Amino acid sequence: MEQTVVDTVEQVSAHTDLTGIALVVVAALLCGLGMERLKQPAILGYMVAGVLLGPSALAVVNDLAQINILAELGVLMLLFVIGMELSLRIFKRIWKLAAAVAGLQITASMLMFWLLSFVFEWPLEMAVLMGFVVAMSSTAVAIKILQDAGELKTRGGRIAVGVLIAQDMAVVPMMLTVGVMGRGGFDWMTAVSLTGAVALLVGLVWYLSRGRTLNLPLPKLVGTKREELGPLMAIAFCFSAAAVSGLLGLSAAYGAFVAGLVIGNSNLKETIFAEVKPIQSILMMVFFLSIGLLIDLQYVWDNLGAVLAILFMVTVFKTMLNVGVIRMLGQPWHIAVMSGIVLAQIGEFSFLLAGVAVTSGVIPPETSRLVIAVTVMSLLMSPLWTLTARRLHGMATNGADTVGDIWTIAWGKETEMAVRGFTVASDQTASLYRRLVEAKEHVKTKRALKKLPKPDSKPDPKDEP
Template identity: 45%
Template sequence: MAVAEANEALADTAMGAHFDMTGLAVVVAAAVLLGLGLTRLKQPAVVGYILAGVILGPSGLQLVERSGSMSVLAELGVIMLLFLIGMELSLKAFMRVIGPSLFVVAGQISIAAAFTFLFGTVLGWPTGQSLLLAFIIALSSTAVAIKMLDDIDELRTPIGQITVGVLIAQDIIAIPMLIFADSLGGRGFDWLGVVKSVAALVFVIALVRVLSARSKIHFPFTDAMRGNADLMTMGSLAVCFSAAAVTGLIGLSAAYGAFLAGLVIANTTLRVSAIKVTEPIQSVLVFVFFLSIGLLLDLGYVWDNLGTVSIFVILVLAVKSIVNIALLHLAGTPWQQAFPAGLIMAQIGEFSFILASIGVTRGVLDSQGYQLALTVIAISLLVSPFWMANLRRFHDVAAQGVIDLKATLAEVYAVELEEMARGRALLFRTAHGITLRGRAMRKAWKQQRRSRKASDDADKSEKS
């Protein structure tokens, strides 16, 4: 009976009875086009995926809805993302900057918590909400920051090393954050969640130290798996999902297990092969995750709360920039390196989407707070490269000793002002040309009318 039903379902699917490919084609095409467009503008492609969800979702063209199956795929995307981050983590490089990196991350979380608890006291927020918002604000985007470092050729310089070190430390500490956020609820503070989070963090740091101190691990059947792409893919996924299932069963986050599995594979001889075969799967699932975020963004909410959203985005970027630069300098980074590194980490990261999603699911964030968090995160990701590029210009001009505001603005935006002057000159020439052409056409039209009238008068006089 089950076999017959399966065969019937396969036949129906093959004939197109249960699945319309049009919607899928539109979604993928829109995501690719927006991703390409934003890449050309020096933006990360993930922002294009979010915009695709906004445009095609319930608040846009209403071509796509967030379904249960999409939520499952988005959750798998998060698991695969953490699995890949674990595999790509360079433990030896991280251990060289682990001290300053952990100091900076601890400072980021502490200062973010101070701000959110201050606001929470005034606005009457519960303790859990204040702490969750601190986690959301403290994290930066690894994908966006590394792309920006690569764009300005600083990825392998001291600026890139300390920035990547801080981002890796954030990724490690984000795992206990996810566990703690998952333990929150309307009942308030959960000490068991705190114990789980601390234990998870201690275990991750211990695992990093152990793995970084030893040579590559050689798994059984390594040679057989490396020579077969199918076995390599299925073996990697089996390790990832098994670890996620185990941590889920013992009351921890499934993403935590996936991250640990990635760390272990990163220290084996299968690392390069595993990354190669799992990265395409991860890319598709992460695309679904960011698309689902876009589906949740409400354009009506953004428009109705444009002032509030703008203030929060500017505050987040400005305060995070100042805090990052100060903490990096206190950790021993020279000002010349701390300034660009701090600006690069000014945005809010993709882990914060996950924290916000857990928060609204557990009742820690209400729908208004959730929409505000999603909107601010998405916009901060979008404008972060522009923010960094402009402030770095101001820094370079200030380093030259220019103090006067008008002179500073003129120096910072010299290229844009020159282009605007050229544009105005071109516009003036175009308008002047159109005016002259108009005058000539009116003159020709009047002459034509006079000639026609003279001809008509001559015809009338001949007839009379």
């Protein structure tokens, strides 16, 4: 009898969890559509949905175990698709500039946090990790901003995309480095493993960037009429490479990324990409949902000063660093400013680095919550920061002598819209208030009339003598 009760409770609990997950997915769709209507990347909507329905807000989903498993698969698919989508031929044209910018970004970020480690008494591993986290930019958000601004195919846009590609390729060695740091340092075996993995990646990129197409011996299997085998084979490419990488003592993400590079430069690219893209979109939605679910609003509120200070410092520092590095490498000011501002946010790979760091013991979960909070806020405010920074850059041309001029250039349109909206809302509120007062007076009048004594009724003529 007791066992039956326990089984029933477990079934009800599982049903409740699945219902919560279904509600979160629907909310993610609605928030993603809302962000697209606002001309923002849908991934921001996914994170917002996760924050609103997560344990720290409405608590629709409390058990994150089921979603975390799908999110980890989403990470592998993300790296697999990014490997397929990397345009090595375009990267080859500006690889020296892009690699130099990315390298200087990473070096300067690590140097800054190494200096801060003396102030906050951080260990060296923490400084290295934070340098990696801050150096990464969001490929999805940056490209969306470039598309909306019409700058994607300009010189500045191509530089920004080239730097993003360089960062995407650097994330795998970063993850390997963080994992090695968690093992207590660099011994001979881990050093050889890391060096071999990086050498293989560099050699593969160099070979594939020569423009040769790999002929993989699977076209007949891909072209089979059994439609269910196509997506399964696409997933098998990704997960089998990830499994081999894990068995060799490397990161599973490394194997997925290398597999994506190989497929992306082979005769199977179009077929595999068409099969895997819908699956990747769903798993990526789950990944960014899980990030939103991990946000602890109470933690953010309790540490709001520290979160905002780090966010401001990182955003301003990264913008100045990007602009300075690109300008130092010989690019005109307008190109340096545009490219530098677009790359100012912290990227989604920072979540992966923080996760690897927690798993390997480099940082405690408490620090991971801080990294996640700052990264999510950086992604959410990135479009506004880009718009503001570009307008402030226009002051050099238009001129600004007073604080009022600066405010007008930076947020004049938004301020005017806000004032208009406030005026309309005030008028509607005042009109509603007048109607309520009139209705209240009308009710009082009716009640007063009811309390008055009724006039005497006229006598019936038949009753008169």
